[in-house]
Amino acid sequence: MSTVFLAKNKLIIIYGASLALLLLILKWLEYRFVVVSHSFEIYIGGIALIFMGLGIWLALKLAKPKVETVIVEVEKEVFINSNPDFVFNEAELEKLGISKRELEVLQLMSAGLSNNEIAEKLFVSLNTVKTHSSKLFEKLDVKRRTQAIEKAKRLSLIQ
Amino acid sequence: MSTVFLAKNKLIIIYGASLALLLLILKWLEYRFVVVSHSFEIYIGGIALIFMGLGIWLALKLAKPKVETVIVEVEKEVFINSNPDFVFNEAELEKLGISKRELEVLQLMSAGLSNNEIAEKLFVSLNTVKTHSSKLFEKLDVKRRTQAIEKAKRLSLIQ
DNA sequence: CTTAAAATCACCCTTAAGTATGAAGGAAAA
DNA sequence: TTTTCCTTCATACTTAAGGGTGATTTTAAG
Numbered sequence: 446m447s448t449v450f451l452a453k454n455k456l457i458i459i460y461g462a463s464l465a466l467l468l469l470i471l472k473w474l475e476y477r478f479v480v481v482s483h484s485f486e487i488y489i490g491g492i493a494l495i496f497m498g499l500g501i502w503l504a505l506k507l508a509k510p511k512v513e514t515v516i517v518e519v520e521k522e523v524f525i526n527s528n529p530d531f532v533f534n535e536a537e538l539e540k541l542g543i544s545k546r547e548l549e550v551l552q553l554m555s556a557g558l559s560n561n562e563i564a565e566k567l568f569v570s571l572n573t574v575k576t577h578s579s580k581l582f583e584k585l586d587v588k589r590r591t592q593a594i595e596k597a598k599r600l601s602l603i604q
Numbered sequence: 605m606s607t608v609f610l611a612k613n614k615l616i617i618i619y620g621a622s623l624a625l626l627l628l629i630l631k632w633l634e635y636r637f638v639v640v641s642h643s644f645e646i647y648i649g650g651i652a653l654i655f656m657g658l659g660i661w662l663a664l665k666l667a668k669p670k671v672e673t674v675i676v677e678v679e680k681e682v683f684i685n686s687n688p689d690f691v692f693n694e695a696e697l698e699k700l701g702i703s704k705r706e707l708e709v710l711q712l713m714s715a716g717l718s719n720n721e722i723a724e725k726l727f728v729s730l731n732t733v734k735t736h737s738s739k740l741f742e743k744l745d746v747k748r749r750t751q752a753i754e755k756a757k758r759l760s761l762i763q
Numbered sequence: 764c765t766t767a768a769a770a771t772c773a774c775c776c777t778t779a780a781g782t783a784t785g786a787a788g789g790a791a792a793a
Numbered sequence: 794t795t796t797t798c799c800t801t802c803a804t805a806c807t808t809a810a811g812g813g814t815g816a817t818t819t820t821a822a823g
Contacts (some may be wrong), residue, residue: 544769557751560810571771579811589779590750590810592716703799719780731802738781748809749780 534601541584548602550592555594555603693760700743707761709736714753714762 474517538548553563564574578590587593597603697707705726712722723733737749746752756762 483626546770554750555754557746557748559748559750569770570772572774573770575811576771579813582811587716588811589716589718591713591718591753594750594753595714595716701798705800728800729802731804732800734781735801738783742783747781 449571470480530603537600538602542603543581543584547581547584549578550574551581551593551597552603554578554596690763691760696759697761701745702740702761706736706740706743707734710740710752710756711762713749714738714756 512544543551549567550563553566558566560574561571564571567574578593582588582590582593585596587594589595592604612701703712708726709722712725715723719733719737720730723730737752739751741747741752744752744755746755753762
């Protein structure tokens with residue numbers, strides 16, 4: 446308890462001790478002043494210097510440290526896989542009669558997946574994916590998946 | 605020149621002026637001391653307070669600020685699908701070692717053309733297109749043309 | 764409760780895509 | 794001048810993609 450008290454009030458104790466020491470020096474200087482009567486300016490100068498030093502020390506110890514914040518900008522590239530100004534063209538989707546599952550297949554096609562990978566991802570057979578893609582090509586009036594991707598992107602059916 | 609000098613030595617000038625003012629106060633207090641002979645302690649206390657204040661002010665003014673480095677990660681959004689502000693990533697193209705002809709094939713692939721159509725358009729044989737596309741896939745580290753298109757768009761190699 | 768569309772899957776077949784390997788001419792760099 | 798890369802093309806082969814047809818089950822709408 447007492448050690449904690451000492452540690453917490455360390456600065457105050459040091460400051461108090463310093464003041465006591467200063468008073469002693471003052472008394473001694475006063476005595477000297479009485480003996481050597483014409484050293485008044487030196488005495489005042491000493492007091493001034495000591496208290497200025499104390500002020501500096503106090504300020505440096507107690508003042509909140511000035512913090513100069515240096516902002517280092519670290520560029521972190523974030524690839525956005527979605528166009529911010531992408532608006533899904535639901536009207537066109539309905540107009541073409543493309544179903545939910547077909548759209549899913551289309552999106553995965555566009556991501557570069559093969560029919561087999563799409564089948565695995567959607568937990569259906571390869572044949573199912575082929576059926577979906579075939580119907581998709583009919584509805585989009587295209588012949589290949591690459592054309593389907595190009596057209597779907599152009600029509601804002603996919604991002 | 606003189607204004608610059610004044611600005612640069614502002615602190616020193618202010619400090620000098622403060623010292624001059626203090627000397628005046630000192631002299632005045634000295635006069636008071638002569639008149640009212642028993643106010644010595646008050647005089648000393650005043651000196652002490654003034655110089656301590658000066659010390660504190662000096663310390664606060666002249667103290668070197670602690671430099672705190674704050675690393676701020678600035679997310680640099682890299683949009684890849686937006687057509688209007690498309691910037692061709694030539695650096696990435698060179699980095700991957702993709703040739704002019706390979707880029708042409710890539711662009712036509714992305715437009716939805718088949719290898720045969722690309723061959724016709726570029727007046728080369730189907731085998732040549734296949735060679736180009738194979739090397740393209742190697743360089744892009746992909747396995748299919750749909751993947752190549754997706755990655756190339758992501759890297760801003762094509763629009 | 765029908766009915767139609769959607770989703771699922773299968774089989775067979777054709778075509779396209781992609782791999783591997785080799786080769787030859789041309790242009791630019793070492 | 795040699796070397797390297799690009800471009801071109803060929804053959805043979807494997808795998809993926811796509812078309813056609815038919816069938817079953819599920820789901821949502823009339």
